[in-house]
Amino acid sequence: MSVVDHGQMATDKEELARLRRQRLEAGGKWILPVLVLLIVLGLWDRVVVWNEIPHYILPRPKLVLETLIEDWAILFEALLVTVQITLMALAVAVIGGVGLAVIFTQSRLVEMSFYPYAVILQVTPIVAIAPLIFIYVDSRIAGLLMCAWLVAFFPVLSNTTLGLNSADHNLRDLFRIYGATRWQTLRYLQLPSALPYFLGGLRIAGGLSLIGAVVAEYVAGTGGLKSGLAFRILEAGYRLNIPRMFAALFLIALTGVIIFAGLSFLSHMLLRKWHESALKRDI
Amino acid sequence: MGERDEVSSQQIELLRMEQVDKVFNGNITALKGMSLQVRQGDFLSLLGPSGCGKSTALRLISDLVHPTAGRIVWSGEHSADDLGVVFQEATLMPWATVAQNVWLPFRLRGKVYGEVAKEIDDALNLVGLDGFQDSYPRELSGGMKMRVSIARAMVTRPRLILMDEPFAALDEITRFKLNNDLLKLKDAFECTVVFVTHSVFESVFLSNRIVIMAARPGRVVTELSVDAPYPRNEDFRTSTEYAGYTRQAADALRLAMGEAA
Numbered sequence: 001m002s003v004v005d006h007g008q009m010a011t012d013k014e015e016l017a018r019l020r021r022q023r024l025e026a027g028g029k030w031i032l033p034v035l036v037l038l039i040v041l042g043l044w045d046r047v048v049v050w051n052e053i054p055h056y057i058l059p060r061p062k063l064v065l066e067t068l069i070e071d072w073a074i075l076f077e078a079l080l081v082t083v084q085i086t087l088m089a090l091a092v093a094v095i096g097g098v099g100l101a102v103i104f105t106q107s108r109l110v111e112m113s114f115y116p117y118a119v120i121l122q123v124t125p126i127v128a129i130a131p132l133i134f135i136y137v138d139s140r141i142a143g144l145l146m147c148a149w150l151v152a153f154f155p156v157l158s159n160t161t162l163g164l165n166s167a168d169h170n171l172r173d174l175f176r177i178y179g180a181t182r183w184q185t186l187r188y189l190q191l192p193s194a195l196p197y198f199l200g201g202l203r204i205a206g207g208l209s210l211i212g213a214v215v216a217e218y219v220a221g222t223g224g225l226k227s228g229l230a231f232r233i234l235e236a237g238y239r240l241n242i243p244r245m246f247a248a249l250f251l252i253a254l255t256g257v258i259i260f261a262g263l264s265f266l267s268h269m270l271l272r273k274w275h276e277s278a279l280k281r282d283i
Numbered sequence: 284m285g286e287r288d289e290v291s292s293q294q295i296e297l298l299r300m301e302q303v304d305k306v307f308n309g310n311i312t313a314l315k316g317m318s319l320q321v322r323q324g325d326f327l328s329l330l331g332p333s334g335c336g337k338s339t340a341l342r343l344i345s346d347l348v349h350p351t352a353g354r355i356v357w358s359g360e361h362s363a364d365d366l367g368v369v370f371q372e373a374t375l376m377p378w379a380t381v382a383q384n385v386w387l388p389f390r391l392r393g394k395v396y397g398e399v400a401k402e403i404d405d406a407l408n409l410v411g412l413d414g415f416q417d418s419y420p421r422e423l424s425g426g427m428k429m430r431v432s433i434a435r436a437m438v439t440r441p442r443l444i445l446m447d448e449p450f451a452a453l454d455e456i457t458r459f460k461l462n463n464d465l466l467k468l469k470d471a472f473e474c475t476v477v478f479v480t481h482s483v484f485e486s487v488f489l490s491n492r493i494v495i496m497a498a499r500p501g502r503v504v505t506e507l508s509v510d511a512p513y514p515r516n517e518d519f520r521t522s523t524e525y526a527g528y529t530r531q532a533a534d535a536l537r538l539a540m541g542e543a544a
């Protein structure tokens with residue numbers, strides 16, 4: 001009897017330690033980065049004050065915040081443009097990437113013919129292609145969209161292709177034995193198998209389409225009415241408006257983080273019931 | 284009289300393999316001159332060493348590969364609806380619930396869930412998984428997953444069930460339990476089973492016919508019938524009759540392998 005008690009005590013202690021660790025990690029995940037942020041901001045502020053650095057070289061954090069609020073109208077408008085291009089590019093990347101992946105898995109011939117060119121598009125730096133695009137594409141928005149799409153679609157394509165081909169081979173056999181049509185195999189076997197891979201690609205593509213949208217705008221340079229954040233940064237740079245550069249930079253980073261978090265959440269919601277990556281295992 | 288009926292029903296041929304050869308890549312002879320008659324109501328085991336072409340035989344019957352020579356003849360109309368298959372792994376779709384997995388063969392025939400919900404529930408009931416309809420495969424033990432796989436194979440009441448070492452990856456206790464239940468399920472669904480196994484004990488317990496195969500080249504060496512009556516249960520497993528058949532099968536297998544060496 002005492003042995004049993006002892007055993008239970010031991011597991012209880014272990015359990016308690018585990019729970020404590022879990023709580024610590026759950027809290028630490030948020031508190032620690034925030035702490036680091038505060039320390040860095042504090043140091044930044046002190047460095048500027050102690051060295052008497054002028055604000056047109058390095059502004060104090062507080063000034064950046066004030067600029068953000070003061071210039072909100074301009075910056076927010078630019079943010080909307082950048083976000084719009086990013087999301088549209090991501091949407092087109094998803095449609096194009098998944099569509100191409102499905103076509104590739106349906107026909108080896110098409111895959112063999114076109115896959116190398118998808119790779120070439122991917123490995124050629126976007127800054128090198130973008131100037132050409134802006135020569136041939138009249139609409140600025142369309143050009144930006146195209147650049148962002150070029151950067152973003154490949155991870156979707158390659159991940160989805162991998163996923164579609166990674167369906168369990170015994171399940172494939174089973175579908176064949178049951179006389180499933182191509183469409184049924186695609187719909188009920190290959191697409192669900194590809195979902196985790198696709199979502200992995202999507203998360204990468206989300207970040208890349210933002211990068212694509214920003215980089216393309218740098219290349220496009222001065223534009224008409226609809227300017228994004230990248231243009232505002234360039235513009236502020238010419239005018240030595242360093243606080244606004246920082247404010248715009250902050251907004252871009254924030255956008256990237258929100259996109260990544262949103263896509264991670266989507267991925268978790270879609271996979272949480274069945275996929276290993278979304279399962280909580282404590283040990 | 285009753286017994287006579289049973290005997291005669293066992294004489295009706297379901298399918299036969301006639302002198303089937305299967306050569307892979309032009310040089311690997313997986314099967315050589317395999318002839319086999321499967322009769323209605325049979326529980327037929329293919330027993331033999333690794334690489335003797337047991338899986339290949341099942342793949343030929345299920346039309347996943349085609350004979351290099353010889354032919355496979357089904358009696359009566361033959362369609363994709365005739366077959367149910369169970370692999371060594373449960374091979375369930377991890378993204379689908381238990382009930383959705385069992386629905387699959389119906390779904391591929393264009394049946395919506397509501398139409399066949401009763402069949403699905405009945406099948407799950409019979410394999411002892413009532414109440415697990417909405418569970419996901421990851422929430423089940425290995426034995427339970429295999430039960431789902433069996434329910435999926437039987438739910439459409441196909442004429443023939445092919446099973447390729449379905450219990451090889453399970454522990455012995457689970458395996459015995461599933462052996463017992465499989466015989467009951469075969470009765471309930473009135474199907475014919477072709478069962479691949481490495482285990483002499485398993486084949487004797489389950490089958491009325493054991494076909495012994497040898498490797499290099501894969502071929503049928505001899506056939507044994509196990510005439511002990513069904514239903515069989517744990518008493519049969521410990522009977523002298525069972526011990527006798529086991530010995531017979533083991534000897535035949537040893538002979539077949541010696542011959543091959």
Ligand SMILES: Nc1ncnc2c1ncn2[C@@H]1O[C@H](COP(=O)(O)OP(=O)(O)OP(=O)(O)O)[C@@H](O)[C@H]1O
Pocket residue numbers: 307308311312313332333334335336337338339340501
């Ligand atoms: N697709 C294939 N391509 C080439 N060779 C194959 C193929 N399938 C099977 N073989 C060969 O055919 C022979 C028989 O294989 P099979 O899988 O039918 O044996 P088995 O009796 O099921 O063995 P095990 O008990 O190990 O499952 C083996 O030598 C194997 O290497």
Ligand SMILES: [Mg+2]
Pocket residue numbers: 337338339447
């Ligand atoms: Mg095999």
